[in-house]
Amino acid sequence: MKKNLIRNNEEDHILLYGEREIVYLMLKDILYIEAHGNYSIFHMRNEKKFVSCHKLKYYEELLEEANFFRISRSYIVNKACIKYYHTDTRELILTNSFIAFVSFRRRKLFLNSIYKSNHTAKAMVG
Template identity: 35%
Template sequence: MKAIIVDDESHARSLLSNTIKEHCKGIEIIAEAENVKEAVKLINKHQIDLVFLDIEMPNENGFALFEYFETPSFETIFCTAYSEYALNAFEVSAIDYLLKPVSISKIQAAVEKAIKTRGQNQILKHINVLRENLTVNQLQKIALPLSDGLLFIKVEEILYFEADGSYTHVITNKEKYMVCKKIKEFHELLSSDSRFFRVHRSYLVNIQQIKKYSKKEGATLQFENSKIIPIAREKKNDFDEYIGKISV
C-alpha cells in the first residue's frame, strides 16, 4: 500500500515514517505533508492507499481532508493526543487511531486492519459517526461488527448487552444483534458513558432504559421488552449508590 504521513511537526513525521518502514511490511511511505492542502495534492498525484493523519494541526485540522474528496478511496489512520473521551469516540466509531507517542504494536495492528479493509470505501460513514460522537458530551452512535460489515446504531436505543462466551448480544428497542466481541470490550468502550452500568458479569445495562428495579428476592431489573436481568450480589451496593446519585 502506498502511504503518506500528514503532520505539521517534522519530528513526528520522521519518527512515524522510520517506525513504519522498520516494522510494517507492505507499506511504502511515498511522501510526507505538513498540512491538509499538501496532502490533497499528494493523494491525487500518487493515488495513495493509506493516510496517516494528524488531527491537531494549525489552519485546518485533519478532518478537513475529507472535505476535498466526495468518495475517498484511501484508508485513514489518525494520529492524536486527544482525551480519554475522544479516544472512546474513535473506538465506538470503528476508526483506528495512534495515540501519541505511538507504539509499534498499535501501528502494526492499525496497518493490518487497513490492509484488510482496503477498497471498502467506508471512511466517510465512519468519519460522520465520529464527528457526531465528538461534538457532544455523550456518544451518539456505536459501530457493531457484523459478518458483512459494520452496523451503526444509536447508543440511546440500546437496552443492554448480554454476554455469550466470545460473543455479545446487543439488544435494542427494535432488534437483537449478535456480534463477535466479548462484553468486556463493550464495557471498556463505554466506561466513560454514565448511562451504562455493569450489573452482572453477563450484563451491561443502559440505566435510562430500565423500566423497574425490584429488590425483592434478589435484586433484578426489568426492561420494556419484559426481560428481567439479575444484579450480582457483589454489584448491588455499588448499583444502589450509582442510582442514588441520579434519581430525582
C-alpha cells in the same frame, strides 16, 4: 479502544463490528448487551439483535462513561431503560419487560451508579 464510540451533541453512536457487517447503533436505542461466549449480543428497543465479535468486557470499558452499567457476568444494561429494581431480590426489569438480576457483588456499585445518574429508577424496599 474508545475509537468505536462516536460522541456528538445530538446523538451518541457505537460502531459495531459483526462477522459480516459494520453497523452504527444509537446508544439510546440499545436496551442491553448480553454475553454469549466470545461474542456480545446487542438487544435493541425495536427488538432487533446485533451480534458483535467482541467480548462483553470490551463494551464495559467502552461504555463506562455512557449511561450503561454491567450488572453481572452476562449483562450490561442501559440505565435509561430501567423500569424497576427490587433491592431485596436484586431483580431488574427493563422497559421491554426483560428481567435480569444484579449480581450480589455489583449491587452496591449499581445502586450508587443509579443514584448518581439523572435517571430515576423505582426501587422497592422491604
